Amino acid sequence: EIVLTQSPGTLSLSPGERATLSCRASQSVSSSYVAWYQQKRGQAPRLLIYGASSRATGIPDRFSGSGSVTDFTLTISRLEPEDFAVYYCQQYGNSPMYTFGQGTKLEIK
Amino acid sequence: QVQLVESGGGVVQPGRSLRLSCAASGFIFNIYAMHWVRQAPGRGLEWVAVISYDGDNKYYPDSVKGRFTISRDNSKNTLYLQMNSLRPEDTAVYYCARGLSGGYNSPFDYWGQGTLVTVSS
Numbered sequence: 043e044i045v046l047t048q049s050p051g052t053l054s055l056s057p058g059e060r061a062t063l064s065c066r067a068s069q070s071v072s073s074s075y076v077a078w079y080q081q082k083r084g085q086a087p088r089l090l091i092y093g094a095s096s097r098a099t100g101i102p103d104r105f106s107g108s109g110s111v112t113d114f115t116l117t118i119s120r121l122e123p124e125d126f127a128v129y130y131c132q133q134y135g136n137s138p139m140y141t142f143g144q145g146t147k148l149e150i151k
Numbered sequence: 152q153v154q155l156v157e158s159g160g161g162v163v164q165p166g167r168s169l170r171l172s173c174a175a176s177g178f179i180f181n182i183y184a185m186h187w188v189r190q191a192p193g194r195g196l197e198w199v200a201v202i203s204y205d206g207d208n209k210y211y212p213d214s215v216k217g218r219f220t221i222s223r224d225n226s227k228n229t230l231y232l233q234m235n236s237l238r239p240e241d242t243a244v245y246y247c248a249r250g251l252s253g254g255y256n257s258p259f260d261y262w263g264q265g266t267l268v269t270v271s272s
Contacts, residue, residue, distance in 0.1 A: 077258035079196075086246055086262035087196065098260060130196055137255035138210040140186075140198040 044069055044136050048129075048143035054151040061118040063146045065131035070111050075135030078107055078116045081145075082127045090129075091116060118148075126150050153177040153261045155247050160266030163237055173230040173247030173263055181205070181225040184250040186259060187232045189243035189268075199245070200232060204253055215241075237270045244268075 045068040055061055065076065074094035079087035089098040091107035094114055104119040118125055131143040159171040171187070187199040200221035202209050209221050220233040230247050244267050248259035 073256070075256055079259075081196075086264055087259075088262075089251075089258055089260050092251060092258040092260075098258075132196075132258060134256055134258055137257075138201050138208075139212065140201075142196040142198070145195045 043139065044071065044133050044141055046131055046133060046141055046143035048131055048146045050146060051144075052147045052149060054149050055121055056151045057121050057123055059121050061116075061121055061125070061148055063116040063129055063131075063148070065109075065114040065116070065143050067112040067114070067133060071114075071133045072135035074110050074114075075133060075137075076107075076109070076114045077132045077134065078105075079130045079132065080125075080127050081130065087130065121148075123150075153249070155249065155261055155263035157245065157247055157263045157266040160245065160268045162269045162271060164272050165238060165270055167237055168233070168235045169237065169268060171232040171234070171245055171247075171266060171268070173232075175228045175230065175247075175249075178249070180223075180228040182253050184253065184255060184257070185221075185223060185230045186248045186250065187219075187221060187230075188246045188248055188259070188262075189241075190246070190265075191240075191243045194243075197243075201250075201255065202230070203255075234268070237268075239270050242268060242270045 078091040081087040095107045154176045202221045222231045244265040246265045249261045250257035251260040
């Protein structure tokens with residue numbers, strides 16, 4: 043099983059700042075099959091990034107993903123008030139077994 | 152527009168069974184793999200099951216293997232999760248989700264709103 047470790051656990055920033063979230067895999071993720079999701083309180087997760095760097099439909103370009111092999115990053119270039127939420131990474135390269143990271147909470151400073 | 156609507160959650164005693172349903176609309180259901188994902192209160196996401204587009208192939212993590220069964224009825228555009236021998240640690244919101252493309256190497260692009268299952272005596 044591929045274990046994903048996200049850091050930091052909580053990130054405190056202000057609107058307009060840049061956010062950098064990390065996801066590290068316990069082994070190589072084939073074909074960079076890593077996705078990022080945003081989840082707001084009481085809502086279902088929303089797909090932001092797939093294939094490590096492709097934005098899903100309708101996702102603003104302030105969200106970007108990068109990385110390969112075992113190290114992946116989600117960057118939000120300038121935080122908007124609606125971006126404060128919990129973010130999860132997921133690997134789907136070891137399918138049909140899928141794992142998620144434990145999440146990073148992005149909170150307003 | 153794509154819609155996934157779960158139902159069937161509730162309170163159930165340990166050791167009992169429950170069946171969840173997920174009604175799909177707004178897309179061609181029978182060409183997509185479908186998933187169940189759960190989230191315990193205050194915790195992260197855990198993938199629970201996947202079923203191929205035709206229902207022939209099903210996969211589970213060890214935590215639910217042998218107790219949970221995923222199925223689908225493509226004539227009714229509905230996904231199911233039969234949960235047997237339920238344990239308190241199965242308490243969670245259960246989401247159904249669609250694979251972005253038809254195969255297994257896909258992220259989950261649409262999610263339902265979730266249905267809460269509480270396992271308690």
